[in-house]
Amino acid sequence: MSGAFIVIEGLEGAGKSTVIGAVSEYIKNKGHDVLCTREPGGTPMAEAIRDCVKQDWSTEEVTQETELLLMYAARSQLVHNVIKPAINQGQYVVGDRHNLSSLAYQGGGRQVPDLTMSQLKTMTLGSFSPNFTLYLDIEPILGLSRARGRGELDRIEMAGIAFFERARERYLAEIKTMQQQDAYSAAIIDASQDVDSVRESVLNSLDAWYSEFHHASRS
Numbered sequence: 001m002s003g004a005f006i007v008i009e010g011l012e013g014a015g016k017s018t019v020i021g022a023v024s025e026y027i028k029n030k031g032h033d034v035l036c037t038r039e040p041g042g043t044p045m046a047e048a049i050r051d052c053v054k055q056d057w058s059t060e061e062v063t064q065e066t067e068l069l070l071m072y073a074a075r076s077q078l079v080h081n082v083i084k085p086a087i088n089q090g091q092y093v094v095g096d097r098h099n100l101s102s103l104a105y106q107g108g109g110r111q112v113p114d115l116t117m118s119q120l121k122t123m124t125l126g127s128f129s130p131n132f133t134l135y136l137d138i139e140p141i142l143g144l145s146r147a148r149g150r151g152e153l154d155r156i157e158m159a160g161i162a163f164f165e166r167a168r169e170r171y172l173a174e175i176k177t178m179q180q181q182d183a184y185s186a187a188i189i190d191a192s193q194d195v196d197s198v199r200e201s202v203l204n205s206l207d208a209w210y211s212e213f214h215h216a217s218r219s
């Protein structure tokens with residue numbers, strides 16, 4: 001039996017890492033093996049790319065093309081070497097970020113043209129896409145203040161507020177399109193709530209998706 005790919009998305013400080021444990025726990029309780037991944041990262045090479053994209057290169061400008069290509073290089077390594085093999089073995093993969101992050105940050109935030117985004121996606125992932133996306137929606141000001149409370153901001157987190165407003169707008173637009181194509185493919189969670197309420201909303205949405213997914217894969 002094939003597994004599934006569940007992705008948690010959202011801006012900085014939305015609470016993705018905070019809810020990932022609850023998502024994994026839910027899936028394990030349903031009797032499945034779970035593998036958690038993060039992007040960029042998740043293989044030795046992709047983790048090296050993560051360090052590279054997050055660090056501040058001070059005097060050297062990181063071009064938006066470099067940033068974009070590094071994100072897709074890391075994703076290609078992870079999907080090919082880890083995610084697809086795990087799903088084929090029946091595991092449920094829970095991803096902290098995936099392709100939607102690139103659409104939001106590089107497509108929306110950095111304003112990389114749509115054609116470039118879709119060409120790169122097709123080249124590296126083909127038709128591969130998550131079974132379910134949980135988008136934790138938060139105003140950038142609140143998310144960034146949470147991220148700041150956690151420690152120093154990295155290179156991407158230091159982009160201006162307008163960058164994150166554009167990223168959020170793109171997230172919301174993409175999620176809307178996904179839901180129009182398949183109502184069960186994605187859910188929006190109000191991430192400005194307290195931790196317990198966010199967790200509860202996440203689990204309710206996950207439960208609705210799981211019932212539908214399980215039902216569809218049995219019939």
Ligand code: T5A
Nearest residue numbers: 012013014015016017018039040101102105146156194195
């Ligand atoms: N990126 C990534 C791209 O530009 N393009 C891409 O294609 C990809 C894949 C990744 C960076 O790379 C960029 C996006 C990022 O800038 P990262 O370290 O993985 O770097 O960054 P984030 O995923 O954004 O990690 P964060 O830790 O900032 O966000 P999380 O995981 O959403 O937030 P979390 O859970 O760590 O929480 C942050 C703080 O808030 C508190 C937590 O305790 C923690 O202190 N918190 C709450 N406080 C109050 N109420 C709640 N509901 C809370 N939930 C969490």
